[in-house]
Amino acid sequence: MSTLEMIEAAADRLHGHVRETPLLTSPFLDELAGRRVLVKPECLQHTGSFKFRGAWSAISALNAKELKRGVIAYSSGNHAQGVALAATRHGISSVIIMPLDAPQLKIDNTRALGGEVVLYDRANESREEIGEALANERGLTLIRPYDEPLVIAGQGTTGLELARQAAELDVDRGDVLVCCGGGGLTSGIALALEGHAPGLRARPCEPEGFDDVKRSLATGQIQNNNAAAGNICDAILTPQPGDITFPILKRLCGPGLSVTEEEAMRAMALAFLRLKIVLEPGGAVSLASALFRKDEIEGDAVIVVASGGNTDAEVFGKALEFLT
Amino acid sequence: MSTLEMIEAAADRLHGHVRETPLLTSPFLDELAGRRVLVKPECLQHTGSFKFRGAWSAISALNAKELKRGVIAYSSGNHAQGVALAATRHGISSVIIMPLDAPQLKIDNTRALGGEVVLYDRANESREEIGEALANERGLTLIRPYDEPLVIAGQGTTGLELARQAAELDVDRGDVLVCCGGGGLTSGIALALEGHAPGLRARPCEPEGFDDVKRSLATGQIQNNNAAAGNICDAILTPQPGDITFPILKRLCGPGLSVTEEEAMRAMALAFLRLKIVLEPGGAVSLASALFRKDEIEGDAVIVVASGGNTDAEVFGKALEFLT
Structure with missing residues (x-):
């Protein structure tokens, strides 16, 4: 079982070895999203993702x-x-x-x-x-990728950081959008927020057609995806939420959000233009949700965990075509 | 006259309004450069540059x-x-x-x-x-762009941050490569380092053909560029170092470095691939110097101030072609 205490213990072990990523903003993104947008760029983490x-x-x-x-x-x-x-x-x-x-x-x-x-x-x-x-x-x-309490605890340190950083920006209520595959990052962040920022609510974001977590939350039971591949968001294509992560997601998260491949690519382009960061498609579905699903989001501010940036020049070039 | 005290006073006025940018690293860049490379990405600053x-x-x-x-x-x-x-x-x-x-x-x-x-x-x-x-x-x-003591003091806060951040990574000796136009950022950082990290030495980096600061430092007298435009590094094409900045540069900086347009573009591509940040050509000449002028640099570690990321999709796409 993962707990807040495990996350705090992980934060001690990670200190000095893991990068504290900043919280980025842009008035241009605020305007597009219709609310303040605070982006935590885990693409800047060592190895280019929160993992x-x-x-x-x-x-x-x-x-x-x-x-x-x-x-x-x-x-x-x-x-x-x-x-x-x-x-x-x-x-x-x-x-x-x-x-x-x-x-x-x-x-x-x-x-x-x-x-x-x-x-x-x-x-x-x-x-x-x-x-x-x-x-x-x-x-x-x-070392399991997500259904492992110590891994969930490590990912949860992202939530400890953003709870403190959001408070410094006077944001203590609102949705925290998290790119979600098996749910390790989302469940870890949800646990951290429960303890340190109870007004913030984690919400998993997925590609349309691979929205197993969204459907699992909606039905209350673990649902599978029909396909195992075939979407540009390769980093977050998992068959179903984990046995350990799902009960946490079910207890703590708001409804899931899903976006198209094109919306993920458009978010990559806007992150390039407005934040000067490189996101991969699977790391941009959270920003895409903030920008293109604004009617499904609550609050004056939204926090976006942009989870990774390991893309290649070809895919990135295609995303940038949406700027022209 | 700009002083350390002015920089520290500026840091107080900037607190809470200006983003503290992190110090990024990549084992891949370390290998290319032949030493540890610590990159301060001012492209992540509000408006996409240190300005x-x-x-x-x-x-x-x-x-x-x-x-x-x-x-x-x-x-x-x-x-x-x-x-x-x-x-x-x-x-x-x-x-x-x-x-x-x-x-x-x-x-x-x-x-x-x-x-x-x-x-x-x-x-x-x-x-x-x-x-x-x-x-x-x-x-x-x-508000002059560089030859203005209050502006130099503001840019110098970059140096206060990096002196502290480098010390946390046990780096207290070495070169600090700074993209240099009129010299506001370089002189501000040089003053901050003089006070807070005397083992670190600022060095201006410029595009070849627009290396007025490098030549001015080499001759001890302010030198002009022949042309005012005609290089992709548009952000740092200034006719000559400033009357206020040059004496500071002359007193505190190591020799200047200069790189080609292609080297700047290659550095942009590597910053995309290894650091997941977006640099503009003029903001990448410091990283290019670290990677492609390594014989002109001293020490086991080099600090790179990557000064801005305001480029467009077309220029960025051209830079990414160097990855294929």
Whole structure:
């Protein structure tokens, strides 16, 4: 079970190793959104996404014997890079199971950061099965991408930071939009807000057609996506919310939001133009929700967690075409 | 005369109004540069460049009578936006004199931020003369872009921040590379470092062919550029170092560095890929110097002040072509 105490303990372990990202604003985005928009750019985190927080949290909690044997993770790319760098900085080895269709950049980066990459077929194989089998075989500790209390605690440190930063800007009520795959970041932030900023409410944001969390929250039961791939928001395409994350999301979050691929790309373009940050499609669905689903949002201010920026020049170039 | 005390006083006036930008790092950039690279992304500052600091510093020091009459500024774009927003947030009016060939985005933004824009011909007219004439005519206070002690003091707050941030990362010796036009940012940072981090040395970075500061430092006398335009680094094309900034630069800075347009574009591409930030060409010459002039730099670590990110999709797209 993840708790606020675990998040606060993770924040202590992360201190000095994880970057505190700022809270960015632009009068141009405020005008588009019809309210104040505060953006927490986790693309500026080490390895280009919030995933480094959860990876550091989990690895820094291992004992000496576990550290010596090393860790294993499965990931579409951002968790992979986070675990690889966190492992390397702890002086231990990491095996990373990645889908064959992950962006080449993420595969290359994971290797360069010290990870041993094992590729699998997203459509026909289960990364969970491969991961557990390899973990057992080599005695590696599996660092799950989201359904793991220590990982949720690490991601939740994002919520501790934004609660304090929002208070400094006199924002203590409103929605906190979070890009959501399996729900690790969203549930961690929701727990942190419950303890430190009870007037702020986390809301998961997803791509249309892959809105398993939104539908799960609406029905009160875990729902699956029909497809496992086929959307530009590769970082947040997960089959369903986690068994650990969903009860937290159900208890604490507001309704889910979903946006089209084009809206995610338009948000990337506006983040380039107005915030000078690089977002990947899956890291921009929260900003897209703030800009293009404003009637579904409550309050005078909205907080946007922009979760990652690991995109390539081709995809980014396509997003920038929306500016012309 | 600008002093450390003026910078510290400016920091007090800026507190809560200007964003403290983080210090970013990437193991990939470290490898390319052959040493640790710490990047201070002033592109994340309000209005997309450090210029907001100097503008706020100057405007916040005006008396009630001066505030009521309003301010005027001349700028290729970044100072324009900084002054326009700082004036608007003080509830006062601003007139901004901009070159006809400034990027359309900068002109549009300056207007949207509340500035009254007056265009001039960079090749045949003197912005200084136009500025002084309009200032006298309407009783406006002229906010000079760099040769103004209050502006230098505001830009110098960048140096106060980075001195503290570098110390937290155990960096207390090395070069601080600063994108340099008229020298306001470089001289302000140099003064701040003299007081707070004497082991760090500011070094101006310029585009080749517009390296007036580098040549001025080498000869000990103020040197001019032959041309006033014709380089993609539009933000830092100034005819010569300022009468106030140059003596500070001469006393405190290390030798200047200069890079080609292509090197600036390559640095933009690497900042996109490795730091997830958007730099404009003139804001990337410091990073380009760190990456492509490493034999001219001293120390195990180098600090890079990436001064602005106000570029458009077309220029950015061209920079990203260097990644393929």
